[in-house]
Amino acid sequence: MEANYSVSWEIVKFQGWGLTQTRKRLILLAAAYVLEINLGLSHTDYDNRPGETLPKITPYTHSAEPDINRLKPYNTVGEV
Numbered sequence: 001m002e003a004n005y006s007v008s009w010e011i012v013k014f015q016g017w018g019l020t021q022t023r024k025r026l027i028l029l030a031a032a033y034v035l036e037i038n039l040g041l042s043h044t045d046y047d048n049r050p051g052e053t054l055p056k057i058t059p060y061t062h063s064a065e066p067d068i069n070r071l072k073p074y075n076t077v078g079e080v
Helices: none
Strands: 005-013 024-032
Antiparallel strands (some): 005 024
8 A cells, every 4th residue: 555645854964054953853744635525536536646745955054164065154052
């Protein structure tokens, strides 16, 4: 049996978005289709419909090497 979900995941470092946390995090996005009651269609007509289109993970804005990557430098606890 196959579930009708769209799933996207990525392991990220929140440092890349300017936070002072160095731990890696798992971001998981998922969406399922909504089964609508429609007199002209049976349940099997919906079985192969994918879930919604998922957004992409936002690109990093900060880096350990800001000059090379043209991003802002990582923030430190002292700066915050």
